[in-house]
Amino acid sequence: MAQTKFQAGDVFPEIALPSVGGGKVTLGKPKNGHDWQMVVVYRGKHCPLCVGYLEKLEALKQQFFDIGVDLLVVSGDPQAKAEAQVEENSMTLPVGYDLSIADMKKLGLYISHPRPQETDRPFAEPGIFVINQDGKLQVTDISNAPFSRPDLEVCVSGLKFIRDPANNYPIRGTYE
Numbered sequence: 001m002a003q004t005k006f007q008a009g010d011v012f013p014e015i016a017l018p019s020v021g022g023g024k025v026t027l028g029k030p031k032n033g034h035d036w037q038m039v040v041v042y043r044g045k046h047c048p049l050c051v052g053y054l055e056k057l058e059a060l061k062q063q064f065f066d067i068g069v070d071l072l073v074v075s076g077d078p079q080a081k082a083e084a085q086v087e088e089n090s091m092t093l094p095v096g097y098d099l100s101i102a103d104m105k106k107l108g109l110y111i112s113h114p115r116p117q118e119t120d121r122p123f124a125e126p127g128i129f130v131i132n133q134d135g136k137l138q139v140t141d142i143s144n145a146p147f148s149r150p151d152l153e154v155c156v157s158g159l160k161f162i163r164d165p166a167n168n169y170p171i172r173g174t175y176e
Contacts, residue, residue, distance in 0.1 A: 006108040008140060008173040012131045015103050017074060017096030020086045025072055025096040028131045034070035036138070036163070038155075041074055041099070041109060041127040045081040046118040049146040050126070051089055056152050058091060063156045067163050069130070074099050076123045099124060110144035130159065138162065138171055 012028040019025040030037035040057060042050040054073060064071055074096040075082065082097035101122060104111050110125040126149050130139035139159070141150045162169045 006106075006129075006137060006140065008137055009171045010137050011135050012129065012137050013106055015099075015106070018079065018098055020079075020082050020095040020097065025074070025094050027072065027074065027096070027129070028135060030070035030131070031094075032065075032070055034065065034068045035133040036068055036159075037070040037072060037131045038064060038159075039072045039074060039127075039129040039131070041107070041124050041129075043112075043125060043146055044075045044077045044119055044123045045085045046114075046123075047146055051085075053126075053149060053152075054085075054089060054091060054093075058089075058093060060152050060156055061093060064159070067156070067160045069156075069159055069163075072096060076100070076104065076121065077119075081119075108142060110142065112144075128155070132171075136171065 014029060015027040016024045027039050028037065042054060061071055071093050073093050076099045077097050079097055082095055086095050101111060104124045107127065109127045111122050112125055113122055114120065125144050126146060127142045128140065128150060129137060132138040143149055161167055
């Protein structure tokens with residue numbers, strides 16, 4: 001499957017993954033009474049920069065919830081590594097695992113070959129997808145490096161602005 005660039009304004013593909021703690025999570029389907037969802041793709045348990053980013057997301061989660069944005073964290077890690085990530089970092093956000101290479105490509109994520117000290121399988125580099133109430137990709141940020149990610153405080157502030165009906169803010173980046 002060729003790498004594609006997922007376009008702003010496209011209908012977000014529903015991808016179901018197993019969830020730490022049991023059951024399934026679905027990318028693009030907000031829960032808990034929220035009508036938007038922010039999916040945060042992290043590299044995996046091997047990444048210390050991901051740990052800090054996920055800790056910051058945990059600390060800010062209520063601000064996202066207050067503006068109607070559900071949060072979902074996913075990676076290509078297998079179950080044991082995802083469970084260890086949650087336990088070691090006291091994560092309370094839903095965490096999906098086993099994101100396949102085909103789904104990584106479908107989302108337009110950069111995929112890296114692991115170095116021996118990282119992990120035993122190819123993994124997705126960081127990505128954020130914000131899906132609106134119509135199931136469309138409202139905001140996206142895809143990186144090919146672990147140190148290049150959007151500031152989460154700026155994200156929540158920007159989403160608050162976008163979600164305010166008085167601002168009538170469109171999906172950006174759709175010019176053809």
